[in-house]
Amino acid sequence: MENYLDQLNDVQRTAVQATQGPCLIVAGAGSGKTRVLTYRIAHLLATGVKPWNILALTFTNKAAREMQKRIAQLVGEQDAAKLTMGTFHSIFNQILRVEHERLGFPSAYTIYDTADSKSLVKSIVKDLRLDDKVYKINHIMSRISMAKNNLVTAEVYRTNAELMATDNANRMPLIGEIYSRYVARCRQSAAMDFDDLLLYTNILFRDNPDVLDKYQNKFKYVLVDEYQDTNYAQYLIIKKLAQQHQNICVVGDDAQSIYSFRGAKIENILNFRNDYPQCKLFKLEQNYRSTQNIVSAANSLIKKNEHQIPKDVFSEKDEGEPIRVMAAMTEIEESYNVVGDIFAKIANLHCHYSDFAVLYRTNAQSRTFEEALRKRNIAYKIYGGQSFYQRKEVKDAIAYMRLTVNHNDDEALRRIINYPARGIGETTVEKIAHAAFDGKCSMWSVITNPMAMEAIGFNKGTTAKVNAFIELIESFVANVGTVNASDMAREIIDRAGIKNEYQGSDDVEDRSRLENIEELMRGIDDYVAANYTESNTPLLAGFLENVALITDQDNKRTEGTDSVTLMTIHSAKGLEFPYVYIVGMEEGLFPSAMSVYSQHELEEERRLFYVALTRAMQQATITFSRSRSKYGGARESVTPSRFIKDIDPQYLSQMSSGTGTMGRPTFGSSSFGSSSFGQTKAPMGASFAARQRLQQLRQPSASSAGIVPSPIDKVRAGATVLHSMFGQGKVLRMEGEADSRAAIIFFPKAGEKKLLLKFAKLQVVD
């Protein structure tokens, strides 16, 4: 502990020691950002600052946990546990639970997740009898979210000329109205969405100077990680909290700001020095992660951006290899090249599967790589996709718990009032919802109010069914304040009969649903175990307080297994791998986003590419396929990424282009991918290209020499070939075994034809 300062380089050490006053730490990729942050906190503690006076904010639970762990190693569990450390949302959620009265919310308010919000917006659009084809739910949600992130309340929204003009131009003049109703319905349901946690914190501090003062004095030292990712609401909270003591330290890297689509404002970090003119600026420029070549290549790329804090990231590691650029004819070949390369490295270099990462722009791009990895029996894990808490069965179970704790939670009620099916149909639910709307109350208040129910005029059967539902929930309520969360949750699951839906089925899906419910129960058990003391019985309400803020980003089940990582570049931020493949790099990072970038978007795409490159420690490989077009299909007139040419060529490999499938592409000229297949109607051109493609499949390119594509891929590629060869023919489906299949092709003039495919050799059968 006493020599912890020796474990830092000069800049890091000064940054750690500059504890007083505002401080901006610009941390280049791989420069030991987390290290500085944790040591800084340790140093604060060592110099006598009390742990409860320190607030440290992160963006993900994972980052918070990681930091907590590392601080505990430095200063011990005791002190580390007394720090206020966590995500923005979780910390301000905690504060709002305490100060709820100031905002007129009950302390057991529900947190609506994205699905709840979406369903609420949908129901409002329906109430207003608007066309949901015009009023696109996702668009409305992002407008509302954007407004909240910028602290624009519904009233302000509706009086803001610019916002209204935009909505009018988009033929959605009533978004302001939807926003108002959304806010009202959330209130009636005693619910906050994710954005509300930040918005209401701002309102709390704005309207209650005494409360603000209390927290300003509690948090004498404020530290923020990933500052480049803060949005306006977060920015303002931090600013207010730090106003009195001015001990605000933000850490981040403007070159890694890649979340503007969800409200992040790179300006926050760029303008920090304007907000705090006396701020001390530290630049962590030594990269401890990557070879010189990777660092230089990344620098040469990011240098092209106008808006940035200039810095000179350098590495003292070996020069290392140049960045490899590999082109392939098809995405299948691309994945074979990459996987073949991984395979060869594992065989030759004695490295592990977990040393490799395949990074792409969109989740959909993982498919071909998954298949290629499976063919080779290489273990892989794929990040992204549905998270545990978003699964239907888990959400259903939690909805029961939510409704038990907060009766007014309309979204929970809607979800389970007829689940498992108890004969309460949609019509009934809509009638209740309307009555709730008219009465400005929650749906629960309607169904538990005999007069209201009478007024709607349900028949006996329906009334009985609704009453049975009420009784079920009421029976939980009796115990929810005394029985511990585990037992309570078990009682709810059993009595609600959720498991019956899946029990006894031998469908794998149903099995996994049961397992997920068990997993949820174990999670609640863990919560109880972690919070149990003699004087404190952890209740269900306590578990629910945070459950919406939990994600399973770092899943225990996949952690530690030796496997290749497949993920989007976005989710790779903060990680590092010896070998990184940045794949699918044609047409920029996002296949359909050709030449649509505004200057800002272009710079963010460049930063994204920068993030991808700087994940690599030993070697980075960029690959792209010449056949990928916007939505599948075969098209050859694809320009290679405009971003590859932003890298200084001296850091790129000059690979042999002997096979025509490898090597550095020719930039800026039509010689690359000049054949116009897919656009042409000339069958000869198409079949020439198709023959070429077949050639590719028969003769694997240099990097994949010795690797024979599996029959399935040949057939799959075969389908593409067929499509190309016969021009207007449409491959309807494939039949038969992998190595000998039939392709059913529909020809507009000749009708259906069956073609036999044997190892990609074609034979017309019918």
Add this chain to the structure above:
DNA sequence: GCTGATGGCGTTTTT
């Protein structure tokens, strides 16, 4: 209520 057809639409993701 469930199933098949049909049509529309399509980044990145944490909380």
Add this chain to the structure above:
DNA sequence: CGCCATCAGC
């Protein structure tokens, strides 16, 4: 091209 949501129809 495929996946999803939605809806008609049993």
